[in-house]
Amino acid sequence: MANNIMLNVRPDFNLSVFSNNLAGLYQSKGYMVNVAYINGCSVITFEKGSGGINTILGMDEGIKATCSVMNGVLYINFSDEAWTSKIIGLCIGWFLCFIPLITALIGLVGQLDLPKKIANDAQMIVMGM
Numbered sequence: 446m447a448n449n450i451m452l453n454v455r456p457d458f459n460l461s462v463f464s465n466n467l468a469g470l471y472q473s474k475g476y477m478v479n480v481a482y483i484n485g486c487s488v489i490t491f492e493k494g495s496g497g498i499n500t501i502l503g504m505d506e507g508i509k510a511t512c513s514v515m516n517g518v519l520y521i522n523f524s525d526e527a528w529t530s531k532i533i534g535l536c537i538g539w540f541l542c543f544i545p546l547i548t549a550l551i552g553l554v555g556q557l558d559l560p561k562k563i564a565n566d567a568q569m570i571v572m573g574m
Contacts, residue, residue, distance in 0.1 A: 534549025
Protein backbone atom coordinates (compact mmCIF):
# COMPACT_ATOMS: atom_id res chain seq x y z
CA MET A 446 0.00 0.00 0.00
CA ALA A 447 1.39 3.36 -1.03
CA ASN A 448 1.36 6.02 1.68
CA ASN A 449 3.17 8.70 -0.35
CA ILE A 450 2.73 9.79 -3.93
CA MET A 451 5.03 12.20 -5.78
CA LEU A 452 3.99 13.80 -9.07
CA ASN A 453 5.94 16.29 -11.17
CA VAL A 454 3.94 19.44 -11.80
CA ARG A 455 4.38 22.55 -13.92
CA PRO A 456 5.76 25.75 -12.38
CA ASP A 457 2.32 27.42 -12.60
CA PHE A 458 0.59 24.57 -10.72
CA ASN A 459 -2.18 25.81 -8.41
CA LEU A 460 -2.69 23.63 -5.33
CA SER A 461 -6.08 25.19 -4.53
CA VAL A 462 -7.49 24.39 -7.98
CA PHE A 463 -6.09 20.86 -7.79
CA SER A 464 -7.58 20.28 -4.32
CA ASN A 465 -10.97 21.62 -5.33
CA ASN A 466 -11.01 19.48 -8.51
CA LEU A 467 -10.10 16.33 -6.56
CA ALA A 468 -12.69 17.13 -3.89
CA GLY A 469 -15.38 17.76 -6.52
CA LEU A 470 -14.59 14.49 -8.27
CA TYR A 471 -15.03 12.48 -5.07
CA GLN A 472 -18.12 14.42 -4.02
CA SER A 473 -19.69 13.35 -7.29
CA LYS A 474 -18.85 9.74 -6.34
CA GLY A 475 -20.81 10.05 -3.08
CA TYR A 476 -17.98 10.84 -0.67
CA MET A 477 -18.14 13.46 2.05
CA VAL A 478 -15.08 15.60 1.30
CA ASN A 479 -13.58 18.37 3.41
CA VAL A 480 -10.70 20.55 2.22
CA ALA A 481 -8.61 22.60 4.65
CA TYR A 482 -5.61 24.76 3.86
CA ILE A 483 -2.86 24.81 6.49
CA ASN A 484 0.59 26.42 6.03
CA GLY A 485 0.63 26.16 2.25
CA CYS A 486 -0.67 22.56 2.27
CA SER A 487 -4.12 21.25 1.59
CA VAL A 488 -5.59 18.53 3.77
CA ILE A 489 -8.40 16.65 2.05
CA THR A 490 -10.55 14.25 4.08
CA PHE A 491 -12.57 11.62 2.19
CA GLU A 492 -15.37 9.67 3.92
CA LYS A 493 -18.09 7.44 2.58
CA GLY A 494 -20.67 5.49 4.52
CA SER A 495 -19.31 6.40 7.93
CA GLY A 496 -21.36 5.88 11.07
CA GLY A 497 -24.37 3.76 11.91
CA ILE A 498 -24.66 0.19 10.71
CA ASN A 499 -21.73 0.63 8.32
CA THR A 500 -19.41 0.80 11.34
CA ILE A 501 -20.56 -2.62 12.52
CA LEU A 502 -20.45 -4.08 9.01
CA GLY A 503 -17.08 -2.51 8.10
CA MET A 504 -18.42 -1.02 4.88
CA ASP A 505 -17.29 2.58 5.39
CA GLU A 506 -14.29 4.14 3.67
CA GLY A 507 -12.18 7.01 4.89
CA ILE A 508 -8.76 8.54 4.41
CA LYS A 509 -6.94 11.84 4.74
CA ALA A 510 -4.67 13.16 1.97
CA THR A 511 -2.18 15.92 2.77
CA CYS A 512 -1.01 17.66 -0.41
CA SER A 513 1.93 20.02 -0.73
CA VAL A 514 4.09 21.36 -3.55
CA MET A 515 7.85 21.76 -3.23
CA ASN A 516 10.39 22.29 -6.03
CA GLY A 517 7.98 21.36 -8.81
CA VAL A 518 6.80 18.14 -7.16
CA LEU A 519 3.34 17.49 -5.73
CA TYR A 520 3.57 15.36 -2.60
CA ILE A 521 0.46 13.49 -1.43
CA ASN A 522 0.67 11.74 1.92
CA PHE A 523 -2.17 9.41 2.94
CA SER A 524 -3.01 8.95 6.62
CA ASP A 525 -5.87 8.29 9.06
CA GLU A 526 -7.38 5.41 7.15
CA ALA A 527 -10.65 3.97 8.47
CA TRP A 528 -9.58 0.57 9.77
CA THR A 529 -11.49 0.48 13.07
CA SER A 530 -14.82 -0.50 11.51
CA LYS A 531 -13.15 -3.34 9.59
CA ILE A 532 -11.73 -4.74 12.83
CA ILE A 533 -15.12 -4.43 14.54
CA GLY A 534 -16.86 -6.15 11.61
CA LEU A 535 -14.31 -8.97 11.51
CA CYS A 536 -14.62 -9.57 15.27
CA ILE A 537 -18.42 -9.55 15.24
CA GLY A 538 -18.43 -11.77 12.17
CA TRP A 539 -15.95 -14.21 13.67
CA PHE A 540 -17.65 -14.57 17.06
CA LEU A 541 -21.35 -13.87 16.50
CA CYS A 542 -22.61 -13.85 12.95
CA PHE A 543 -21.05 -14.70 9.59
CA ILE A 544 -22.57 -11.79 7.61
CA PRO A 545 -20.44 -8.98 9.16
CA LEU A 546 -17.35 -11.05 8.40
CA ILE A 547 -18.17 -11.01 4.69
CA THR A 548 -19.10 -7.32 4.62
CA ALA A 549 -15.97 -6.40 6.59
CA LEU A 550 -13.83 -8.28 4.06
CA ILE A 551 -15.55 -6.39 1.23
CA GLY A 552 -14.97 -3.10 3.10
CA LEU A 553 -11.34 -4.10 3.66
CA VAL A 554 -10.78 -4.50 -0.07
CA GLY A 555 -12.45 -1.14 -0.74
CA GLN A 556 -10.30 0.57 1.91
CA LEU A 557 -7.12 -0.96 0.48
CA ASP A 558 -8.01 0.32 -3.01
CA LEU A 559 -8.96 3.85 -1.90
CA PRO A 560 -5.41 5.34 -1.83
CA LYS A 561 -4.71 3.84 -5.26
CA LYS A 562 -7.94 5.28 -6.68
CA ILE A 563 -7.21 8.73 -5.25
CA ALA A 564 -3.61 8.61 -6.52
CA ASN A 565 -4.76 7.65 -10.03
CA ASP A 566 -7.40 10.38 -10.07
CA ALA A 567 -4.88 12.92 -8.75
CA GLN A 568 -2.48 11.99 -11.54
CA MET A 569 -5.23 12.44 -14.13
CA ILE A 570 -6.12 15.86 -12.70
CA VAL A 571 -2.45 16.94 -12.70
CA MET A 572 -2.08 15.81 -16.31
CA GLY A 573 -5.15 17.82 -17.27
CA MET A 574 -4.01 21.03 -15.59
